[in-house]
Amino acid sequence: MEQDIFQSVYHQFYPVVYRLCLGYFKGDAGLATDMVQEVFIRVWEKHDSFKGECKVNTWIFRIAVNCCLTEIRRRKNYENRILHYRQPENDPAEKQHNDQEILYRCIKQLDEPNRVLAMLILEDLSNKDIALILGLTEVNTRVKVHRLKEKLHQVYKTIEANG
């Protein structure tokens, strides 16, 4: 991968990788930024081995999810690695801000595997793509996605209703 191709990949996938990391770290922008850098370092390191057997976004999502999972080891004080949700800067609208806050409150209630899955669902990926990223069968993925969507839906409604 030449540097200019990498640059275009970086700019194209930066927002999705950032969102994935931000969600995984429950809204901690500092940890997410560090992790995004780690993900793209790995993308650069591994670019030679990408043979196009899957889509580029599947490949990048795999690396991003795996980097987040590897982080469990790096952060030895792992109970404290998830800090408090930091509000995104320059929220354009109060309504959007509230929706996002509810969303992050939902995400915070999920355990690690479901949080990983939620990040992929929220990126609107197909079950097939999610299965390819996580290495699950499509049937298993469909069941997991369905269960999680129901769970998120219920949590979202409860939080929205109770404020």
Next chain:
Amino acid sequence: MNEFKKMISGWKNQSIPSAGNNVKVIVELAKKRVTDSRKKHAATIAVLGITLFILILFALSVDGKSSLFLTGISLMIAAIGIRIGVEWWSSVELKKLNIEYESGFYLKQLVRFYQIRKRIHGTFTVVVFGLYVLGFALLLPLFKESLSNGFFIYIIVSGLVIFAALIYFIGKKVKEELGNLSLTIEELSTISRSFDA
């Protein structure tokens, strides 16, 4: 719009900091990491290799080798040899960990790697250190015969101090490392089981 579509829309519309022009920095960091990793690995192997070389040279330079001497020096050489072997094995296992794998499989590989690290930090460290100290202790009668009394006492005292310090620091580090590895393995295994369920 149902709640779920609202969630996805809210998720995708959240403000994201600018990607900036970090590409050059990332490429430089990636290159530096590869170089640093190689240097670190080479340095460890070099230090252990030099120690092994000195021990072999010492073994060859002694005339009229007693069986006690041969046992002692062999144990020390074996300890360093095992340590080099473990270092090499660990680097081979690390290379097998491929971040591009499907996450479910990657998790299993990661758990396996940490289990190996746990064995290295636990069993291997104790065995290697024990062999080295035992080998050194077996050489002491030879040192007593061939060295002056003052120098022999110096070797005993400095040896005890060094080994005591090593036991304290290595023990502390190993205990901490084993605790962290156990927690990590437990957490990753839980995630892995959840993916498989």
